[in-house]
Amino acid sequence: MSNFKKNIVLIGFMGTGKTSVGKILARELDRPLVDVDQAIEEKEKRKIAEIFEKSGEAYFRAVEKEAVREAAVRESVVITTGGGAVLDPENLDALRRNGTLIALSAKPETIYERVKNSRHRPLLKGEDLLAQIQKLLEIRKPHYEKADLTLDTDGQTSAEVAARILKRLSQNEE
Numbered sequence: 074m075s076n077f078k079k080n081i082v083l084i085g086f087m088g089t090g091k092t093s094v095g096k097i098l099a100r101e102l103d104r105p106l107v108d109v110d111q112a113i114e115e116k117e118k119r120k121i122a123e124i125f126e127k128s129g130e131a132y133f134r135a136v137e138k139e140a141v142r143e144a145a146v147r148e149s150v151v152i153t154t155g156g157g158a159v160l161d162p163e164n165l166d167a168l169r170r171n172g173t174l175i176a177l178s179a180k181p182e183t184i185y186e187r188v189k190n191s192r193h194r195p196l197l198k199g200e201d202l203l204a205q206i207q208k209l210l211e212i213r214k215p216h217y218e219k220a221d222l223t224l225d226t227d228g229q230t231s232a233e234v235a236a237r238i239l240k241r242l243s244q245n246e247e
């Protein structure tokens with residue numbers, strides 16, 4: 074697989090900026106953006122929060138797996154995934170087969186600040202949001218660590234993170 078055809082796949086916890094960074098990368102590289110969460114909502118004709126609420130997380134993960142499979146077989150696209158998409162090793166394998174996996178990371182406190190006012194994330198509801206983030210992050214860390222490259226996003230804008238990714242990708246081509 075030539076680097077040109079390889080997908081760029083953004084993985085990482087909720088609130089690490091995957092969607093915003095993905096949009097910039099797609100624009101800069103002139104590649105289509107495939108957002109897995111958006112594909113799920115289009116398939117289901119309803120919002121993710123509603124899928125969780127009415128059909129449960131297991132159902133959501135099954136639809137997510139299908140959407141990941143469809144995204145992963147494409148070529149030369151930027152793929153942005155939901156924070157839980159890479160927990161399933163088959164999803165991770167499918168995305169890796171055709172792509173470079175880039176994990177975005179951030180401290181729990183940073184994630185808290187970024188997501189505290191968002192209402193569309195079913196997994197981040199309830200009493201102690203920071204504690205919830207810390208707990209989930211701990212469980213998911215080993216999965217995100219399987220990326221080819223990890224970039225810390227604390228204190229940085231999406232444009233800065235995207236610029237760093239583009240620089241790393243061009244270095245890899247040399």
Ligand code: S3P
Binds near residue numbers: 087110156
């Ligand atoms: C999820 C993250 C969400 C979305 C769903 C589940 C997760 O995507 O896929 O709410 O399990 O971490 P973002 O990471 O884009 O918020």
